[in-house]
Amino acid sequence: MSRVLSASYPILSFLFLLSVTCFAKKIHRCDKPPSCGNIENISYPFGIEGDPNNCGDPNYLLACENNNTVLKLFSRKYYVRAIHRNNKTIRVVDAGLQQGNCSSLPLFPLTADNFSSYFEYPYQLSPSSKKVTFMNCENPVDSPLFVDTQPCVDGVCNSKYSFASPNKNRRSYSYVVFGDVELSQIPDLCSVDLAVVTASLKKCDKNCSYLDVFEELLYGFQLSWSEIYCEECQNIFRDSRCKFNDDFSEFSGCYGGKNFFYPSLFFFLIFFKKK
Numbered sequence: 001m002s003r004v005l006s007a008s009y010p011i012l013s014f015l016f017l018l019s020v021t022c023f024a025k026k027i028h029r030c031d032k033p034p035s036c037g038n039i040e041n042i043s044y045p046f047g048i049e050g051d052p053n054n055c056g057d058p059n060y061l062l063a064c065e066n067n068n069t070v071l072k073l074f075s076r077k078y079y080v081r082a083i084h085r086n087n088k089t090i091r092v093v094d095a096g097l098q099q100g101n102c103s104s105l106p107l108f109p110l111t112a113d114n115f116s117s118y119f120e121y122p123y124q125l126s127p128s129s130k131k132v133t134f135m136n137c138e139n140p141v142d143s144p145l146f147v148d149t150q151p152c153v154d155g156v157c158n159s160k161y162s163f164a165s166p167n168k169n170r171r172s173y174s175y176v177v178f179g180d181v182e183l184s185q186i187p188d189l190c191s192v193d194l195a196v197v198t199a200s201l202k203k204c205d206k207n208c209s210y211l212d213v214f215e216e217l218l219y220g221f222q223l224s225w226s227e228i229y230c231e232e233c234q235n236i237f238r239d240s241r242c243k244f245n246d247d248f249s250e251f252s253g254c255y256g257g258k259n260f261f262y263p264s265l266f267f268f269l270i271f272f273k274k275k
Contacts, residue, residue, distance in 0.1 A: 030055035036064035039080055044248050045228050046083065046090075057230045059122045070095075073123070073223075076108040081220050089126065093220030094196065102152035102214045105134070106196045122229035126222035129197040132213065133177045137190035145185060146175040149210045176213055178204065197221045 033043040034051045042048060047056020049063050062080060063070040069080035071092050078092035096107030115125045135146070153174045177185075178201055181192065198216045201208075230242040233254035243252040 034064075036062070036069040037067040039069040039083060042069070042083070043085075045225060045230065057228065059229050059231070060225065071223075074108075074110075074114060074121075076110075078220075088226045089222045089224050090123075091199065091220045091222050093218060097214075097218055099218060102211060105153065106194065106217065108196075109194050110197055111195050112197070123223040123225055125197065126199070126224055129199060129221050130201045130216075131179055132196050132198055132201075132217065133181050133192055134194040134196075135175045135177060135181075135186070135190050136193050137173045137175065137187060139187070139189055140173050141175060141187050141190065143187075145177055147177070147204075147208065147210055147213060149174040149176060152210050152214060176210065 030043060030047075030053050032053060033041045033055060034048040034053070035042060036048060042056070042062065044055065045057040045060040047054075047061050049061045063072065071078045071080050071090065073092070077095040079095055080090060080092050082091040083089075084091070094106040094108060094110075096105055098104040111131055112125050112129070115121065115123070134149075186192070196217070199219055199221045201213070201216055204212055204216070227241040227243060233240040233242045240254045242254060244250060245252065
């Protein structure tokens with residue numbers, strides 16, 4: 001048996017490398033990468049749903065809706081603002097936020113907790129992201145931690161995030177708080193309505209207004225795709241990712257947790273698993 005394995009290994013390695021190269025030419029790289037709105041040359045691992053050229057990995061397909069590039073993240077819609085291939089990040093913004101309308105609010109809650117499992121989703125939240133929590137209080141709060149949302153949001157009870165008071169005629173006060181909020185920091189008769197993330201809060205290093213916060217929210221947040229959660233490895237090794245060179249022309253192997261499988265070993269294991 002050992003002689004058979006030794007004799008077969010070089011052949012299997014060659015066949016695997018050949019198959020990976022062919023697959024890369026067919027799927028990974030497109031002669032005419034699609035574009036949508038302001039996002040041009042959408043290339044691997046990304047593609048556009050329904051694109052006849054079949055570009056991009058299925059786990060990274062974007063949508064083109066009304067000339068907006070859309071990322072569907074946890075069944076929620078985010079507009080793509082930029083794709084940075086140099087550091088393998090994609091910047092997105094909540095679809096509920098509207099340019100020039102500071103009373104518009106995020107549609108979806110999203111924090112680092114959504115990305116707690118590394119292999120659960122093909123993206124990871126940038127570690128530099130900042131958490132922004134919307135809070136509703138029945139009484140005014142005098143604290144440097146709480147930024148008043150007026151004049152943009154005059155009491156969350158006037159928006160869809162009204163959970164604090166069953167009496168819709170009662171005045172409420174809306175605030176945002178940065179970072180993780182300890183229970184001891186929440187005043188009486190205040191409740192957390194929504195927590196989201198943004199790329200940074202540079203404008204709020206010192207004193208800032210809600211308009212400053214809104215501009216940061218409009219900028220969006222960064223997601224990383226440094227290791228590709230692609231079909232080549234995913235279909236064989238559970239929770240594994242593919243590693244490519246910088247321009248995605250060469251496949252290096254599969255990552256599974258802390259393990260790394262080189263291409264030849266990758267195919268070797270697949271072949272003899274079927275035997």
